[in-house]
Amino acid sequence: MVETYHEINSRFRRELAELHEEGETLNFCYQCATCSGICPVFRYNPKYNPRKLVEGMLTGRKEELIHDPNIWLCTVCHNCTEVCPQGVRVSELLAVLRNLATKAGNVPEHLKAEVKVLLETGLVNAPSKVTVSRRAKMGLPELKTADPAEIRALLEHLGFVKLTAKEGKAVKEESGGGGQQ
């Protein structure tokens, strides 16, 4: 097997550290892989390997990571953050990484669909005709949720509408998160 060596730089880790209140904890990682050991996704799918993702963040492999579709495999169970012996906020930093991926247009299709519903209704599971009649049959009250126009306006102000409309470059299947623990 051919090993690929990467040029190491610390720009990316500094960028990530600034994007989160506890982002500087990234620097405490000593690559023990306790996070990967407890990750429920890694147990079954080695393409998602938190230890390796953190290594990529530490060594500056920004371009590779933000275009990696596998960074979205996380269930956000936060086990990694809980067990890290160094207090690295692993799950939070991975969310920061995904924010950068989103800016680069790397967003999975199911989330694009979810955003569409959120922008239209202010909810991610919107009531259908079936729901409405089922609720009525069960004697449940009518739902009085937020005015979708207010949610849409808020999302416009936040730049979220523009952000999620971005198209990413075509992504390659195999990438940085995978491999051995």
Added chain:
Amino acid sequence: MVAGNSSGYAMFLGCVIPNLLPHLEISIRKVFGKLDVEVKDVAGFSCCPEPIGTPGLDITTWVTLAARNLCVAEEAGLDIVTFCNGCFETLKEAKVLLEHDAKLRSKVAEALSKVGREYRGRVEVKHFAQVLYNDIGPAKLRSYVERPLKGVKVAAHYGCHILRPSHLLQVDDPFNPVLLDALVEATGAESVDYFRKFLCCGCGVGNLDEATNVKMVMEKLHYMTQAKADCMAVLCPVCFRQYDVRQMIINKTYGKDYNIPVFYYTQLLGLAMGMTPDELELKSNRTKVDPLLAKLNGGK
């Protein structure tokens, strides 16, 4: 105006229960209707928004929409009670982050001001299990039990987003909690230990990697079966769907024979409080609850 809202809670039902699992809402309303805690319908909540994809897209947006929901409760003068682990993590985490992170707070305040809202940080966020465990307490909860679930072995499943990240959520021990076990035992049932009790339901990975999600659910069902659990109790509608709906799909697709009825906790408590399966709309659960009911009625 003072901090601390006293009379009852604003019900934050979220997106999943009202739209996809309204029968769970029946059990919530009926059970809380009999307890000494008032839960009120409040108009104007949006999606919490869900804590898996949304923070991945943009953390600031996630916290801002959550803060807007907190504002709605604040305007109603009520603390929030959530019925979904996802809603709980989002709202509670947003509240804590806004207390600690000044940069985030000012970004959120600016966005909210554009829609004429101001977040003051005066709302407490609780999961309904905390209301039952802390406000009422297992001992008093027992006084509502008319038909103790004697002899029933329950596999408690907490779900992730009520426990972790524990430094933000501050509910219970992240890997060795007692809350749900105590609530299960308050019904007269036995909470059984089983391997992989704290394995995630896998909802977050299901959309991208169905196979991994299925394996996670099967692993859990396997160990609950091995522990001879009669049923499962959950605190989250998303976990509920994973084990209730997906269990049926797994049995069909993979030729398995898992038979673990899944109960949302208020369904189980409702039964113990003497409500009938019909009153609780238990027929809408996909897993068959009949064997358990037969056991309760002294059959088999």
